[in-house]
Structures are given as structure tokens and as C-alpha cells.
Amino acid sequence: VTYKAPKGTHDILPDESAAWQRLERTVRSVMDRFGYDEIRTPLFEETTLFTRSVGETSDIVKKEMYTFTDKKGRSLTLRPEGTAPVVRAFVEHHLGRGRDLTKLYYVGPMFRYERPQAGRFRQFHQFGAEAIGSADPAVDVDVILLFTRILEEAGIAGLSVALNSVGDAACRPRHVAAIREALAPRRDALCPDCQERLERNPLRILDCKVPSCRELAEAIPSAIDFLCDACRAHEAAVEAGLAAVGVPFRIDKSLVRGIDYYTRTAFEIHHGALGAQNALGGGGRYDGLAAELGGPPTPGIGFAAGMERILSVLDKPATPRLPMVAILSHDAEGEAVARRLLYKIRTVTRAEHFGGEGNITKKFRKANDTGARLAVILFKDEIEDARKGVLTVKDLSGGVQEQEKQRKRSEEEFMTDLRDLVKREG
Ligand code: AMP
Numbered sequence: 001v002t003y004k005a006p007k008g009t010h011d012i013l014p015d016e017s018a019a020w021q022r023l024e025r026t027v028r029s030v031m032d033r034f035g036y037d038e039i040r041t042p043l044f045e046e047t048t049l050f051t052r053s054v055g056e057t058s059d060i061v062k063k064e065m066y067t068f069t070d071k072k073g074r075s076l077t078l079r080p081e082g083t084a085p086v087v088r089a090f091v092e093h094h095l096g097r098g099r100d101l102t103k104l105y106y107v108g109p110m111f112r113y114e115r116p117q118a119g120r121f122r123q124f125h126q127f128g129a130e131a132i133g134s135a136d137p138a139v140d141v142d143v144i145l146l147f148t149r150i151l152e153e154a155g156i157a158g159l160s161v162a163l164n165s166v167g168d169a170a171c172r173p174r175h176v177a178a179i180r181e182a183l184a185p186r187r188d189a190l191c192p193d194c195q196e197r198l199e200r201n202p203l204r205i206l207d208c209k210v211p212s213c214r215e216l217a218e219a220i221p222s223a224i225d226f227l228c229d230a231c232r233a234h235e236a237a238v239e240a241g242l243a244a245v246g247v248p249f250r251i252d253k254s255l256v257r258g259i260d261y262y263t264r265t266a267f268e269i270h271h272g273a274l275g276a277q278n279a280l281g282g283g284g285r286y287d288g289l290a291a292e293l294g295g296p297p298t299p300g301i302g303f304a305a306g307m308e309r310i311l312s313v314l315d316k317p318a319t320p321r322l323p324m325v326a327i328l329s330h331d332a333e334g335e336a337v338a339r340r341l342l343y344k345i346r347t348v349t350r351a352e353h354f355g356g357e358g359n360i361t362k363k364f365r366k367a368n369d370t371g372a373r374l375a376v377i378l379f380k381d382e383i384e385d386a387r388k389g390v391l392t393v394k395d396l397s398g399g400v401q402e403q404e405k406q407r408k409r410s411e412e413e414f415m416t417d418l419r420d421l422v423k424r425e426g
Helices: 014-033 048-054 059-063 083-092 137-154 174-188 192-200 202-207 213-217 229-245 307-312 330-345 360-369 380-387 411-424
Strands: 044-046 068-069 073-078 101-110 124-132 158-166 249-251 263-271 281-285 300-306 322-327 350-354 373-377 389-395 407-409
Touching: 014 044, 014 124, 014 307, 044 048, 044 083, 048 059, 048 083, 059 213, 068 322, 083 101, 083 124, 083 300, 124 137, 124 281, 124 307, 137 158, 137 229, 137 263, 137 281, 137 300, 137 322, 158 380, 174 192, 174 202, 174 213, 192 202, 202 213, 229 249, 229 263, 263 300, 300 307, 322 330, 322 360, 322 389, 330 373, 330 380, 330 411, 350 360, 373 380, 380 389, 407 411
Parallel strands: 158 249, 322 350, 322 373
Antiparallel strands: 044 073, 068 073, 101 124, 124 300, 158 263, 263 281, 281 300, 373 389, 389 407
16 A cells, blocks of 8 residues: 545645745744734634534535544544634633733644645644734734734735625624525525525625625625624724725725624735635634633634645745754774764754765765765774864865865864854854
């Protein structure tokens, strides 16, 4: 048998890791400056956490969850998204106690049983942030700016912020009634799922992925046209806040997020290269979520960004590496000294040992192939010196060099040289 990574998953190979690490560093650095602390929740949760929050009629819950039963018969689900787990943890650990606003972020894998296609995976990665405790539209603005700042610092130009309001419990009923009214005559043109949604939760029709439903959805009334006064004022304040900072945005009346818990602000960030269907990420307000999960009523807002999507529009950086030191030996005595030096030099930088009784020129060539800058020579004549703490060091950076270029350095001086070299190269 031969094995492959499961359908819809992908290995992140060594030549891609530098890009992932760079993006993660950017995320952590900006989150820190915006005052967000990291939270790490389990990769699986009780299934009902998601059915209650994301919603029974959402695509995620209906089709995309990795749900399994454990040995005690409990139903568990690999997390398809990060907000419900974070809010669950917020409620469980009373993280809001003594604070007006709790600002949390996460980075990690999510799992959705999707039909694999370009930019869609079954295991993918998100980073996201949640600001829990305030209904102030200034927080919405701050969360959107946090997201744009991360993307900018990650190196993405040409961002576009799409903004909408999906209303709240006060104005939603009028919107839902208007959707029902608009779609009732076209019921037969909807997919079977959407026919059910028309009864149970017409809002979810707006994010159906079936093309014919998409077409119908374009014609149905938008939430933003049905806002109550409070939601309208909130929406206007978010617009004004973004305008004040000078971050460009556009109102997208058709923007809905495929999750039930959203209220008021909904937003997505797109990038030209990916097309309108493929957002880098999105988010919104979820003022009813904490209460839905059994906590005290606590407003909140957050976003999630797809890391594979973001990386797909960025150039691959070279892997930043520490300078390499090669240690060359030729016999058992040299080998013993080499082992000790290897362990010591690796406190400071990278080091590899090229030993055994093979051809010396070949050893130098192998050392050069690893990009070694310096070599410590431990052939016959050099071992005695090395035992006394005097190393024979050859500079390899100019390629193959003559024997005269060897220098004697005390072991301590050599270690200091290495530390300086590492520091100089940042
Ligand atoms: P969502 O939570 O569905 O709004 O997703 C937020 C972001 O995560 C999206 O804009 C995508 O960038 C990314 N994303 C969502 N689902 C997937 C998936 N199946 N594969 C890859 N990226 C995804």
C-alpha cells in the first residue's frame, strides 16, 4: 500500500514553512500591538456547541462538520470555526470578569467537510480575533482595522473591505418576512436545502453555494434596507469610524455571513487576485452568542482569516537561517572531539559534522553544499591542539580555499566570533 494525505488536506512542506512562520509572526506581532491575547482552545468540542451557535440550517452544520462519537457515546465535532469555542471558553472561565472588553486571538487548524476545490480544504488554517464585552461601534472599527493592518503588514496590497449590516433581533423579522414574500413564488427554482431554509431560516438562502440559488438570492431584499433605528445608527458609526482613519471600504448589501449568530456589522476583506467569491476572511458582530451559549448576555465582534488564502497571494520568502559551521574529522579521535564541539556550537548557531574515513576533498564539498561558512578541522594534526582548546578554523565563504587560510582560534574566541556573526546577521 501507499499512503497519501487524506482528501482535502495538505502537508505544509519544509520549503513552505518559512512563509507560514512569517505570517504567524506578523499575526502575533500586530495582535499584541492591538492589545489581543492568545487563546488556544481544543481542536474538538461538544457537537451542540456548533449546532446551537453556527445554526442547524447553516451549510457548516448541515454538511460540513466532522462529527464523531467517542467511547462513552458523546458526540464531538472537530472545530469548523473559532468563534464559538472562544466564546465558550470566555463564558466557562469568566474571562470578562472585572473588565469591560476582553480581546482574544487564535491561530490554528479548522475542519470542514467541503468539496475540495481551489482554495477550499477540509483541514485549513485560520487566525482570528474576538473582542467581547462591548456593543460600541468603535470596537467594530478597531476589529476591522486590526484585520487590515495584519494583511498590510503581511505584504498584501490592493485590499478591499466590504461592509454590511445584517440587523438584529428587532429588525430581522421584517427582513425575513420580505425574503419569504420575494421567494415564495420562485420556491420550485430553489435547491431542496433552500426550500427547507425558506421555511426554517430564509436568511441562510443568501449563502447557498448552488448557482441557481445564488442567482435568485441576488434579487431578494437586503437586510440593510430593513434596519431599525438603533442598527442604522450603529452602521453609520462604523462607516464614519472607518472613514475617519481613511481605510477605504464599500457597502455590499448582499454580504451575509453563513452563520446564524451574526448581528449588525458583517464584513469581508477581498483581494483582487482571488475574485469575489474568495474572501481572505470576514467577520461580524455576535451580540446574542454568549447568552445563547449559557453565559451572561455579552456583545462581541470578531473576524477569521484563511491562512492558505492569504499565503496564496504572497510571495514565498527564503527560509531565514543561522550561519552554518562544518566540523570535519577523519578518525575516531577526531570524531569524539567533533561530537563535543557540535553540541557546544549548536548553543549559538547551526553546525553539522562531516566525519568518517572518506575522501577529504569530498568532505569539504559536502560542507560547501550545506552552505557552511566556517569549518573546524579535526584531522590528524589538529586534534592535539583542539584538546588544548585551540581550534583550526577555515573560512569557507569564498568557496574552496588554500590551506594557508586556516587560522588558529582559541575555542572561547571562536565561540565569541560565532555569537558576533549571528548578531550581525540578525
Ligand atoms: P468563514 O469562517 O467561513 O467566514 O471563513 C473565513 C475565511 O476562512 C474565509 O474567507 C477563507 O479565507 C477561509 N476558509 C473558510 N473555509 C475554508 C476552506 N474550506 N478552505 C480554506 N480556507 C477556508
